[in-house]
Amino acid sequence: MDLGVTLPTSGPHAGPDAIVRVAREAEALGYASVWTYERLLCPLGDVPQPGGPPRPLPEHYRTTYEPLETLAYVAAQTRTVRLGTSVLTALFHVPVTLARRLATLDRFSGGRVVAGLGQGWIRQEFTAAGVPPRRRGRGFEEFVAALRAAWAPDPVSFEGDFYRIPPSAVNPKPCRPGGVPVLVGGFAPAAVERAGRIGDGFNPMLVSPEALASSIGRFRAAAAAAGRDPGSLTVAVRANTPMTAETWDERRPFLGGSPEQIAEDLPRAAGMGVDEVLFTNPLQPPIDEQLRLLERLSVRAARVAQPAARAATTP
Numbered sequence: 001m002d003l004g005v006t007l008p009t010s011g012p013h014a015g016p017d018a019i020v021r022v023a024r025e026a027e028a029l030g031y032a033s034v035w036t037y038e039r040l041l042c043p044l045g046d047v048p049q050p051g052g053p054p055r056p057l058p059e060h061y062r063t064t065y066e067p068l069e070t071l072a073y074v075a076a077q078t079r080t081v082r083l084g085t086s087v088l089t090a091l092f093h094v095p096v097t098l099a100r101r102l103a104t105l106d107r108f109s110g111g112r113v114v115a116g117l118g119q120g121w122i123r124q125e126f127t128a129a130g131v132p133p134r135r136r137g138r139g140f141e142e143f144v145a146a147l148r149a150a151w152a153p154d155p156v157s158f159e160g161d162f163y164r165i166p167p168s169a170v171n172p173k174p175c176r177p178g179g180v181p182v183l184v185g186g187f188a189p190a191a192v193e194r195a196g197r198i199g200d201g202f203n204p205m206l207v208s209p210e211a212l213a214s215s216i217g218r219f220r221a222a223a224a225a226a227g228r229d230p231g232s233l234t235v236a237v238r239a240n241t242p243m244t245a246e247t248w249d250e251r252r253p254f255l256g257g258s259p260e261q262i263a264e265d266l267p268r269a270a271g272m273g274v275d276e277v278l279f280t281n282p283l284q285p286p287i288d289e290q291l292r293l294l295e296r297l298s299v300r301a302a303r304v305a306q307p308a309a310r311a312a313t314t315p
Helices: 016-029 067-075 095-109 123-129 138-151 189-198 209-225 259-271 287-313
Strands: 002-006 033-036 047-049 052-055 082-089 113-118 156-159 164-168 182-184 234-239 276-279
Touching (some): 002 016, 002 082, 016 033, 016 067, 033 067, 033 276, 047 123, 067 082, 095 113, 095 138, 113 138, 138 156, 138 164, 138 189, 182 189, 209 259, 259 276, 259 287
Parallel strands (some): 002 033, 002 276, 033 082, 082 113, 234 276
Antiparallel strands (some): 156 164
């Protein structure tokens, strides 16, 4: 299983030096990927929440670095680590523009980009972007189709209800045939099924192991129903769970707690069909502490993986 790290692009430790330091250290420690996310603005007052009552956004969202500009900076400072977004809010962008930005980053980084896309959920952000929330669903599917059309061989053209691309040359193209891999995020059953139909993978947020297993099952069933091979699609779960130096008691969340406890959860996640876990520590400790925890996790995860690898190859 691959492990990824969300870069410190928001909160009290956010900044160019911290972002590059974490990216370089993660690459040196063997992490497969580093990730950013998009926050258009931090509304004042309560924000409607999916599956819960309205409440203010956490204070750390008051400053959030732009994701693609950040990854371009990180691309120049690293060599092998994948560069992902978890997630970009697709409907706040223009498909052909986002296609060119992602392709440009992919070219500069040597084909290391993974595009996690979501529909968005904060009403105030839709207002600021001038996009009606009702465009979610069908509009999102059309956005992804237009994005991929722009990565196809020239001449490019697309005709939809929401997006149109006149016959044109659109370049640069991404390094890989077919374009940058698109992971689709989502919570609701319809969004999970949409990921199975149109995504190169699924990017859920961890709520509980039971909910995660259910979502992955729904995702793979939707892919199979659409005539796709579920085994060819990636599941990269975003774990917004605390990572602490101390061991937790029985109230520990799945994929949370000390690095050693988290590593012990990884085989269970793999058994659910998770290919990669992206760690985002909501406690936001100082950068030195974050890196010590990430090092402990990488060491322990490697030890946990060794018996599993031997068992998988034993006749």
